Amino acid sequence: MGRLGHFVRARLHRRLFLWFGLSILATGLVVVTVLNLVGGNTWKQETDRMRTFAAHRFEEVWDEPARRDALVRSVATDLDIGVELRDTSDALLSRGGEPCRRSELSVPVERNGVPLGVVRVCYSAFRPRNPLRAALPLFLAGAVLWMAAGKLARRLARPVDTLVKATEALGAGRLDARAEVLPHTTGEFAVLAVAFNDMAARIEKQVADQRELLAAVSHELRTPLARMRVLTELLRDGGGNPRTLDQVDREVVELDALVGELLASSRLDFGQLTPRVLDARTLAAQALERAGLSVELLDVEAADAGLQGDATLLGRALANLLENARRHGTGAEALRLQERGEHLAFFVDDRGQGLQPGEEVRIFQPFYRKDRGGEAREAGSLGLGLALVQRIARAHGGEAFAENRAGGGARVGFTVRKAGPPGVSVPSTNAVG
Incomplete structure (x- = not known):
């Protein structure tokens, strides 16, 4: 029973821990999905507004090279990005920051529906890529949540552990075993522990009563048996029928042996x-x-x-x-x-x-x-x-x-x-x- 109880407790703890961890993971995925669905349109709208704003600014200074170049350098410096301004034939007109190896954002510049050129933006080349910057916070957050799940699983499994130990002890014959009602145990676990303790107390009392009854009955049986043997001896001395008296003696001896066996069995039952x-x-x-x-x-x-x-x-x-x-x-x-x-x-x-x-x-x-x-x-x-x-x-x-x-x-x-x-x-x- 001990091994079985340990297996049940360990399995319950592992299952709670696993389910809490999976719940945290599923919650994270749901939150990310909802944010993408809800925030996707907003992000797209903001991006379109930024495109329109940038296109209008460059349209205003397109015909003034000095102001145009100053705007390119200002945007590149303020936003720490690479900016290239090209005409409709893809000829470079102006550049701010480092050359762009790959354009990550293209903003067309038009005037009255006539294309003037395009503004190309790149920023990955200027910002070092460090996966740990994004992964480490996520890992730490997941670790903290996972540890919290483990602690919660242990806390939920502890009352069950206490009940299993008390049940094992009671099954092994320790009738005084009781389940400890832990300070923070509430709800069904506390009710179950109290019910178990009440049951164990009733069993202990019933067994004690049976033990006292058996001892009393055995004692009361042996007393008349001893008297019967004395009486048979007196009758034998007084000339009674020997065959009848021998039969009575055998029955008395048999009854005395049965009482002895019952007493011995009772002592084994109660560990006395x-x-x-x-x-x-x-x-x-x-x-x-x-x-x-x-x-x-x-x-x-x-x-x-x-x-x-x-x-x-x-x-x-x-x-x-x-x-x-x-x-x-x-x-x-x-x-x-x-x-x-x-x-x-x-x-x-x-x-x-x-x-x-x-x-x-x-x-x-x-x-x-x-x-x-x-x-x-x-x-x-x-x-x-x-x-x-x-x-x-x-x-x-x-x-x-x-x-x-x-x-x-x-x-x-x-x-x-x-x-x-x-x-x-x-x-x-x-x-x-």
């Missing part, structure tokens, strides 16, 4: 882990004792058995592995502990018929209720045991696995990361699905 440095051998031995199995089933092949994790959750995962072997593998043959690089692996070898093709993955799916022989699992099983093992393993930087053994039976287990240097904690469970 209490990691500390543990000894893998001790965890495995305690799991065997709780399951009523001999500690001699423990086979340790790890020189370094230290790990960092939540003892309660890891104990639940080991109990689920042993229970899975009891139910579906006719009992556990061994609980093994191996060192695998930066991880420790716990796995149980059972005495069953092994896994069917494809079950290596399916048995870790929630509510998978088919056993390896294709028959329904026994009553009371929700199919959450191995799915919970996988979640606990991922919460401890590892992974669950299952495979068939070469000598028959199945091998089901999980890995956890070894204890790291001081200050290194268990990976967050927020990303665990």
Whole structure:
């Protein structure tokens, strides 16, 4: 999600920047076009008036060479241009300024409709051509506008950036994430940020209420379960039917296990882990004792058995592995502990018929209720045991696995990361699905 969010933010910023730049360019082109259309006729009219004025002035002094030459020099000097006066046969009569290599303006001189000659004007030869003079101001103006467009694009994209970050955080499980309402944020962005914060607050409250409810219900369920076990023991001592009492005991144990799995799942959902440095051998031995199995089933092949994790959750995962072997593998043959690089692996070898093709993955799916022989699992099983093992393993930087053994039976287990240097904690469970 992080990469996707960064791509969305960068793309939005680039698109805004590009559209602002193109808008500025299009505006400039429209302005130039309008000025040409509106000012073209005015410029032509002014040019025609100047032509008429110049023609009349030269017509007045045409027959007086001294005054004519003085007018040519005066115009050339005052306007800093080249002026040539020629008769109808194109003979040069007078010149002001430098010779014209190319005439840029020709003004015919007439008297009563009779042509007298022509006045030729050139000015490019006298004014140095420097393209930077015209290009540099345009470039600077465009650069300033482009920078303004970039700043405006960043300002518009910033509220979206804030919302995306808050959404990513909320999606990653940080329920206290809120979108910052920036000082200059107005309009729809401010409304959206406030709405998002209200939604996040409601979600956080609902999850907290659900967490409290689940904890309370689990506690209330375990209390009568404990009393029922005490009562069955009293009834057994008082001569009650052993078969009935054994059945009640099994149901109580099953209910207690289901409550334990729900509590463990809830802790993973809410990221309530209490990691500390543990000894893998001790965890495995305690799991065997709780399951009523001999500690001699423990086979340790790890020189370094230290790990960092939540003892309660890891104990639940080991109990689920042993229970899975009891139910579906006719009992556990061994609980093994191996060192695998930066991880420790716990796995149980059972005495069953092994896994069917494809079950290596399916048995870790929630509510998978088919056993390896294709028959329904026994009553009371929700199919959450191995799915919970996988979640606990991922919460401890590892992974669950299952495979068939070469000598028959199945091998089901999980890995956890070894204890790291001081200050290194268990990976967050927020990303665990």
